[in-house]
Amino acid sequence: MHYTSESIEAVVELFAGLPSIGRKTARRLAFFLLRQPDETVRRFSEALAQLKANVRFCSICFNFTEKDPCPICSSAKRNRTIICVVEEPNDVFAIEKTGEYRGLYHVLHGAINPLDGVGPNDLKIAELVARVVDEVEEVILALDPNVEGEVTTQYIARSLKPLNVKVTRIARGVPIGSDLEFADEATLSRALESRIAV
Numbered sequence: 412m413h414y415t416s417e418s419i420e421a422v423v424e425l426f427a428g429l430p431s432i433g434r435k436t437a438r439r440l441a442f443f444l445l446r447q448p449d450e451t452v453r454r455f456s457e458a459l460a461q462l463k464a465n466v467r468f469c470s471i472c473f474n475f476t477e478k479d480p481c482p483i484c485s486s487a488k489r490n491r492t493i494i495c496v497v498e499e500p501n502d503v504f505a506i507e508k509t510g511e512y513r514g515l516y517h518v519l520h521g522a523i524n525p526l527d528g529v530g531p532n533d534l535k536i537a538e539l540v541a542r543v544v545d546e547v548e549e550v551i552l553a554l555d556p557n558v559e560g561e562v563t564t565q566y567i568a569r570s571l572k573p574l575n576v577k578v579t580r581i582a583r584g585v586p587i588g589s590d591l592e593f594a595d596e597a598t599l600s601r602a603l604e605s606r607i608a609v
Contacts, residue, residue, distance in 0.1 A: 471542070473518040473535045475500045483516060490514040492548040496539060496567065498522050498555055506553065517542065522559035523566055531566055540570050549577040556583050556601070
């Protein structure tokens, strides 16, 4: 039932289809846009159209980019001997924000999940294996610490084994600023496994 107008309901439906946006938030966003000047709404609409028209995958790392290859892959300042493998483009932004990593990336666009019908061939794993040439000395696996991430990590490690490249994974454990008593058993056991000398 349309309590207001079909136009509003159409926008609410679109917003509600976005990740982590419920119908209540979708309705608030629709009403917010209605209160904005026409120029703001027009710019918003054009920005969405430009997003779809201009952004594509980098042909090397498969991150989102407007220029191919992307700025990271084409930078002479990056360490070309290390590739950090992540699940999604958002993960690249998260690692880049730390300012600690200066190597290259490879974005898989998901993780192996047989229940959802996602297998190794649905991801950019073959492309990763093809990238590991003489210049590459280390592949860092920075996948989500869940079952799918673990399965994908193991699969990639096995795929890279014949190439004689060092394969590492990011350490996992107790987050800084938290209390041990609130950490779950899996996190604590990972933290103990990943312990380092001080």
